[in-house]
Amino acid sequence: xxxxxxxxxxxxxxxxxxxxxxxxxxxxxxxxxxxxxxxxxxxxxxxxxxxxxxxxxxxxxxxxxxxxxxxxxxxxxxxxxxxxxxxxxxxxxxxxxxxxxxxxxxxxxxxxxxxxxxxxxxxxxxxxxxxxxxxxxxxxxxxxxxxxxxxxxxxxxxxxxxxxxxxxxxxxxxxxxxxxxxxxxxxxxxxxxxxxxxxxxxxxxxxxxxxxxxxxxxxxxxxxxxxxxxxxxxxxxxxxxxxxxxxxxxx
Numbered sequence: 001x002x003x004x005x006x007x008x009x010x011x012x013x014x015x016x017x018x019x020x021x022x023x024x025x026x027x028x029x030x031x032x033x034x035x036x037x038x039x040x041x042x043x044x045x046x047x048x049x050x051x052x053x054x055x056x057x058x059x060x061x062x063x064x065x066x067x068x069x070x071x072x073x074x075x076x077x078x079x080x081x082x083x084x085x086x087x088x089x090x091x092x093x094x095x096x097x098x099x100x101x102x103x104x105x106x107x108x109x110x111x112x113x114x115x116x117x118x119x120x121x122x123x124x125x126x127x128x129x130x131x132x133x134x135x136x137x138x139x140x141x142x143x144x145x146x147x148x149x150x151x152x153x154x155x156x157x158x159x160x161x162x163x164x165x166x167x168x169x170x171x172x173x174x175x176x177x178x179x180x181x182x183x184x185x186x187x188x189x190x191x192x193x194x195x196x197x198x199x200x201x202x203x204x205x206x207x208x209x210x211x212x213x214x215x216x217x218x219x220x221x222x223x224x225x226x227x228x229x230x231x232x233x234x235x236x237x238x239x240x241x242x243x244x245x246x247x248x249x250x251x
Contacts, residue, residue, distance in 0.1 A: 012071040016049045016079070018202035020139045022109070023189040023244055027059050030105070033185065034133040034248060036061075040104040043127060045093045046111025050076035050086070052137065056107070057083050064098065066091040094119040098127040106134045113138075117178050125251050133250055136175065136184070139191055139242040148232035149241065155228060156209070159221040163209040175247055184249040191242040197229050200238060 030036040038060030044053045047065030056063050062085045067073040080086040091097040093115040106124050143153045156163050176183055204210050211217040232238055
């Protein structure tokens, strides 16, 4: 587990600045489907820099951010320091440190595919109140809907250190088993980011599977990234398009 919890230690600043947030429509969905109210207590597991927590804090919820990585957790604490409803805790998906039956809703964002699901499921059942819900959300980059996205995907396949192993799509396969015997409900929302070249570089460097300075592929990747940007930019920007996928159910 430690190898996963430390993967983003050198990428915190870029993660804060260049990773996408989450559509506010998610709150409306969970209000209608899961009984979410401003009084609901939420455990945001793998809360990182607080991008998903922010969504629920804006709804008035108490959010318990569970994050094992020191750098990510400190960034989240700094960004959300003025919100009294955010409480930051050192913990993992498999050992949250929370009390039995203490939360109404468990959320997990991009971090879910790192969790040991066999150990995570009984822990989440333990901390959920009766009738509580689990919501797994991630921004899934569209791979081939535009020429830019096709070239960007080809760049990651060429230079990514372990990109094919840890792609988020690989996490979907195990979700039915995680929610079994029920199947999760699934909803998707559009999401988008516009980047100039500096922003695009930051977005690339926020990913744990891209080469870092000192790696022999770092400069070749950067040179090819600039060529991709120059080929597809419009008014100095390229568009990162996502499907924000929401999986929700009861354990």
